Amino acid sequence: MSMLSRRTDSEGNPKWFMLCMSLSIIFEYLRPMDLYLSFLSPLKLPALNMLTMTFIFFTHPKQYIKEETCFKLIIAFCVLAGLSLFWSVNTRFAYNSAMILFWYMVAFIFPIMVIVDDLPKLQKIIRVWVVVHILLALIVISRGGTGPGGIVEDENDVCCALVMAFPFVFYTYLNAPKVFKVKFIWGLSVIIVGAAIAITASRGGMLGFGAVLGVLTLMSKRPIRNGMLILLFVIIAGGVVIASLPEAYVADMTNMTNPEDDTRDERLWSWSIGWVMYLENPIVGIGAGNYPWANGMYYKLSPMWEEGRKVMAGRQAHSVYFTLFPELGTIGVLLFFGILKIIFTKCNKAKKKLASWVKRGEHLDEYYLFNAFIASAIGFLVAGTFISVLFYPFFWYLAAFTIVSYKVVTEHIENKQPVTQKPITSDTSAFFDNLLGRKSE
Numbered sequence: 001m002s003m004l005s006r007r008t009d010s011e012g013n014p015k016w017f018m019l020c021m022s023l024s025i026i027f028e029y030l031r032p033m034d035l036y037l038s039f040l041s042p043l044k045l046p047a048l049n050m051l052t053m054t055f056i057f058f059t060h061p062k063q064y065i066k067e068e069t070c071f072k073l074i075i076a077f078c079v080l081a082g083l084s085l086f087w088s089v090n091t092r093f094a095y096n097s098a099m100i101l102f103w104y105m106v107a108f109i110f111p112i113m114v115i116v117d118d119l120p121k122l123q124k125i126i127r128v129w130v131v132v133h134i135l136l137a138l139i140v141i142s143r144g145g146t147g148p149g150g151i152v153e154d155e156n157d158v159c160c161a162l163v164m165a166f167p168f169v170f171y172t173y174l175n176a177p178k179v180f181k182v183k184f185i186w187g188l189s190v191i192i193v194g195a196a197i198a199i200t201a202s203r204g205g206m207l208g209f210g211a212v213l214g215v216l217t218l219m220s221k222r223p224i225r226n227g228m229l230i231l232l233f234v235i236i237a238g239g240v241v242i243a244s245l246p247e248a249y250v251a252d253m254t255n256m257t258n259p260e261d262d263t264r265d266e267r268l269w270s271w272s273i274g275w276v277m278y279l280e281n282p283i284v285g286i287g288a289g290n291y292p293w294a295n296g297m298y299y300k301l302s303p304m305w306e307e308g309r310k311v312m313a314g315r316q317a318h319s320v321y322f323t324l325f326p327e328l329g330t331i332g333v334l335l336f337f338g339i340l341k342i343i344f345t346k347c348n349k350a351k352k353k354l355a356s357w358v359k360r361g362e363h364l365d366e367y368y369l370f371n372a373f374i375a376s377a378i379g380f381l382v383a384g385t386f387i388s389v390l391f392y393p394f395f396w397y398l399a400a401f402t403i404v405s406y407k408v409v410t411e412h413i414e415n416k417q418p419v420t421q422k423p424i425t426s427d428t429s430a431f432f433d434n435l436l437g438r439k440s441e
Contacts, residue, residue, distance in 0.1 A: 017056060017115045022128045023049045024108055028393060029132050029161065030139070034149030053107040060114045070342040070403050074109065074396070077335045078102055080328055081288035088287020089294050097288035100391050108393070109400040113407070122408045126369065129401075130172055133165035134189045137196035145200045151392050159205030160383045162197050164394055166212055167375035169193050171368040208383025215375040267318050267386065269309070270295075272302040274317045277326030285329035289391065291317045294326075320384035320395075327390075339399055340377065346406040347374050353410055366409045373402045 026032065027046040065071045082098035085091050116122050139148050140158055147158035173186035197209050217223050276298045277286050286294045296313035299305060317323045324336055347370040354370075357363040380395055389395070 021115050031148040031150045050107045053111045057111045064113045073338045084287035088290045093289035094287045104396045112400050112404050116404050119412050137193045140196040155200040156202045156387045159200035159202035163208040163379040164376040167372035171372050204386025205383050208379045211382040212375050212379040215378045219371050271322045272304045273299050274322035274326040276301045283329050285327045316388040320390045323390045343402045
């Protein structure tokens with residue numbers, strides 16, 4: 001049994017801290033009050049849990065905010081959204097957008113740094129993250145492509161969430177113990193999440209899924225061989241899946257590059273208006289959450305405008321980028337991509353620090369975890385090109401998970417004495433053993 005396996009939550013924070021963190025993920029992504037437990041809605045359990053998480057944040061030291069540049073950028077992004085009240089067309093939506101970011105910070109992003117303070121707790125919260133998204137995939141399949149409600153009800157939005165979760169499920173399978181029952185369960189979970197992504201019929205989501213598969217292939221030990229195997233699998237399985245799909249869905253997917261496709265044309269039309277908004281307000285943008293409300297003021301300036309064209313006022317931009325650029329301007333863009341850069345930098349630094357341990361047959365599970373963060377971020381960037389999810393928790397929670405994982409893992413390996421002898425077994429799946437509830441031997 002490893003040194004970490006003997007540690008318990010009792011050495012740090014109370015166990016109910018982890019319960020609150022787990023409930024935050026469950027309430028956000030599974031929406032039980034919207035779907036199966038509506039009779040509990042009057043109790044406002046998600047709101048009470050959010051207030052509890054906020055209490056945890058405000059009653060603990062906050063040194064990590066001063067030390068972590070990513071958190072400063074997130075705060076600055078939230079402040080920019082709040083200040084946009086002064087120049088936005090619809091102040092209510094600017095306020096709502098800023099408050100959404102504020103609650104992400106105080107009820108999840110910052111508390112996770114307090115709650116997840118060692119490797120066993122990181123293992124547990126990743127276990128919750130993976131299981132919750134497998135359950136979400138099952139809900140999507142049972143509902144024919146839609147999610148349970150809230151931010152994950154729309155087909156495109158829930159598809160983006162599943163695309164970002166897929167790498168974690170995949171690496172859980174890859175690093176699971178070589179026991180048939182266990183491998184079968186996790187292999188089936190990979191198939192379930194992949195099937196749910198397809199059932200959403202989200203074209204942008206499918207592109208994001210393709211990008212994730214590509215990244216996972218490139219980061220594998222044998223990218224060429226694995227790429228050929230994936231291509232062969234896609235050709236064989238894809239033909240079977242396409243044959244079983246409704247004709248309307250197949251036609252919708254094949255029209256993605258058709259210049260006459262109405263959806264494609266409307267999206268380009270929306271993006272062109274967003275670009276005009278940015279050019280007219282390049283520094284701080286038109287205000288957070290204000291694209292739909294400013295659309296009617298700028299559409300005639302678009303090069304795609306012509307008399308009789310459908311006016312898109314009141315509709316979203318259907319893109320993270322054409323929400324970000326026009327709404328928060330160059331300052332917002334720099335802050336967002338600064339956060340993104342830190343995510344990739346932390347992952348690469350962690351992988352370099354773990355490389356020597358992996359060669360000795362240790363910490364492959366943590367190494368894979370940072371691969372999952374990278375693939376998840378790529379999935380968001382590609383799928384987000386076609387989906388308005390900037391003010392959803394997807395990106396912000398990913399940033400929080402990356403930062404806390406980097407802190408916990410690097411502190412652990414720096415405080416751990418290297419093992420010089422050759423390990424008895426090459427099975428280094430303690431991390432994902434914990435995902436299955438198994439104890440490391």
